[in-house]
Amino acid sequence: MSHTTLPAGGGSNFGPGAAGNVIKRDRALHAPAFTPGYKTSVLRSPRFALVSLEPGPGENAGPRFDGKILAPLENDLIRNYAKTGEAVGERIIVFGRVLDETGRPVRNTLIEVWQANAGGRYRHKNDAYLAALDPNFGGAGRCMTDDDGNYFFRTIRPGPYPWRNHGSDWRPAHIHFSLFGDAFAQRLVSQLYFEGDPLVPLCPILGTLPDQDARDRLVAKLDMKMSVPFDSLAYRFDIVLRGRRQTFFENKPEGH
Secondary structure, three states: OOOEEOOOOOOOOOOOOOOOOOOOOOHHHOOOOOOOOOOOHHHHOOOOOOOOOOOOHHHHOOOOOOHHHOOOOOOEOOOOOOOOOOOOOOEEEEEEEEEOOOOOEOOOOEEEEEEOOOOOOOOOOOOOOOOOOOOOOOOEEEEEOOOOOEEEEEEEOOOOEEEOOOOOEEEOOEEEEEEOOOOHHHOEEEEEEEOOOOOHHHOOOHHHOOOHHHHHOOEEEEOHHHOEOOOEEEEEOOEEOOHHHOOOOOOOOOOO
């Protein structure tokens, strides 16, 4: 199972003549394992030839998920952790569809998200950034795609934050996405960025991708038609299985 975001502007643009044959992944679109601009890749990049291991029964047997595992507010990060009110920050909606490479909807796919709060801080014991924690924001949510492949989250736009890469680099606002297939070995992880963020072209992690189109496919587009008046802006981030429009997923750089 593999996924990608649609090109800029959203919309599937699939049709009888558009899908074409599934082609092998162009490895040149993906980040090299050794990218000194992203400091930790220096130590993490492999120094020996990779060994291919076939997944066993444990990886192929599941788990399978359905909507019964979800609580009513799991896709509403503004309220799902709230104790004394709602989360603080710029209220946004993130929505889209999960499709296969021919434009068909992918149903009953579990999507998990996690993110920093409006000040750029994660609710995690190892996050020591000086921004305050929001007592009403947990920073995590889940949902399942419906029969048409649609998904929907309501959340707070995450803040940027500094990190010790080379000096004090800054991460753009981003949301981490995880998608599950029919088994644990099919889990894919990526990051969503936001259209118009001036830190996007400066990000050392996103900059490891050598292809500009691949970087653009990780950027969610503002969709004013789906915004909620006097409440929330909306960003569209469609996710597509394999094929010509496939983009980088950080835990599957070797292809799918």
